[in-house]
Amino acid sequence: MGTASSNFSVFAVExxxxxxxxxxLGEIIGSAxxxxxxxxxxxxxxxxxxxxxxxxxxxxxREQAITDETVRVxxxxxxxxxxxxxxxxxxxxxxAAAGVDASNTPDGTVLLLPLDPDASAAGIxxxxxxxxxVAVGVVISDTLGRPWREGQTDIAIGGSGVTLLDDLRGTxxxxxxxxxxxAPAVGDELASAADLVKRKSDGLPVAVIRGLGHxxxxxxxxxxxxxxxxxxDMFRLGTEEAxxxxxxxxxxx
Numbered sequence: 111m112g113t114a115s116s117n118f119s120v121f122a123v124e125x126x127x128x129x130x131x132x133x134x135l136g137e138i139i140g141s142a143x144x145x146x147x148x149x150x151x152x153x154x155x156x157x158x159x160x161x162x163x164x165x166x167x168x169x170x171x172r173e174q175a176i177t178d179e180t181v182r183v184x185x186x187x188x189x190x191x192x193x194x195x196x197x198x199x200x201x202x203x204x205x206a207a208a209g210v211d212a213s214n215t216p217d218g219t220v221l222l223l224p225l226d227p228d229a230s231a232a233g234i235x236x237x238x239x240x241x242x243x244v245a246v247g248v249v250i251s252d253t254l255g256r257p258w259r260e261g262q263t264d265i266a267i268g269g270s271g272v273t274l275l276d277d278l279r280g281t282x283x284x285x286x287x288x289x290x291x292x293a294p295a296v297g298d299e300l301a302s303a304a305d306l307v308k309r310k311s312d313g314l315p316v317a318v319i320r321g322l323g324h325x326x327x328x329x330x331x332x333x334x335x336x337x338x339x340x341x342x343d344m345f346r347l348g349t350e351e352a353x354x355x356x357x358x359x360x361x362x363x
Contacts, residue, residue, distance in 0.1 A: 118321030122307040122314040123152075129315075131164035135230075136237020139316055148244040149323020151272055152234070153304030155315035156223055156252040157211065159230045159268075165222040172212050175220045179208035182340065185348025196348065199223065202337040203267060205254045223252065227268020228332030235270045247272030247326040250333070251301035257345060264305035266297030269333045273325045296325060297336055 125142040129135070135158065146152075160166070169175040173193070182198040199208040201223060209223040224230045227250040235248040250268030255261070266274055274297030304317035340346050347355065 118319060120303050120307050120317055120319050123316040123318060126316055129158040129161040133162045135162045136234045140238055140241040146238060146242040146244055146246055147320055149326045151247040151300060151319040151322060153249045153251050153301055153317045154234060156250050156267055157221060158315045159224045159250055160221050163224055165224060166215060166219050167222060168218060169220040170218055172210060172220055175210045176208045179210055179222060185351055209252060231268040231270035245326055249297055249300050264301040266301045266333045266336060269297055271326055271328055271330055273327050273330050274333055275335045295336055297333060
């Protein structure tokens with residue numbers, strides 16, 4: 111990885127049309143851009159990737175669609191407006207509703223996350239590099255809540271040609287101390303920075319981050335590097351679920 115830059119810029123890409131199944135995102139994004147610079151990083155909202163890949167399914171019952179996408183239930187809570195389920199989906203991502211999205215889709219349908227966001231990012235990246243003849247990176251982003259924090263932020267769920275986890279463990283800080291746990295989630299930071307200019311309600315699903323070319327690395331691992339295995343997660347279950355599991359284990363013992 112090259113030398114880090116002390117400044118960068120982020121701008122949204124204008125002119126992206128409404129995406130329908132079968133559309134070529136690499137061609138559409140490329141046509142909306144006048145140019146790309148060597149080392150640019152494009153952050154693409156997962157929603158338009160899902161639409162282009164035909165991940166729109168008929169689902170009069172959104173809850174069933176969530177069940178179908180769920181690998182593991184983390185927590186379930188009943189609220190006045192319905193039920194919220196925090197689950198692990200087939201990508202290993204833990205979040206609300208398994209990433210099933212019912213907003214801005216035709217009535218009676220829901221939008222599922224891409225089957226393989228890393229492959230989606232690789233396809234878009236290849237098309238853009240061929241078109242502009244420069245090395246770029248691509249991040250596929252989605253919106254997620256976080257434990258202990260109000261609100262949501264965008265995270266990286268797919269990537270190609272970008273360092274998404276900067277593992278500094280084993281290196282030393284400015285005082286010469288060995289870093290034991292430091293590993294910035296660069297992919298999530300890029301996704302969040304891009305979200306500041308994409309403005310979901312304004313139909314701007316793509317942003318370009320310029321000035322961080324040191325993060326553009328051919329062959330960099332995809333976004334699965336950011337997934338923490340459940341067996342290593344200290345908060346694998348919700349509080350009530352963990353209590354009930356422990357209670358049952360104690361009763362059986």
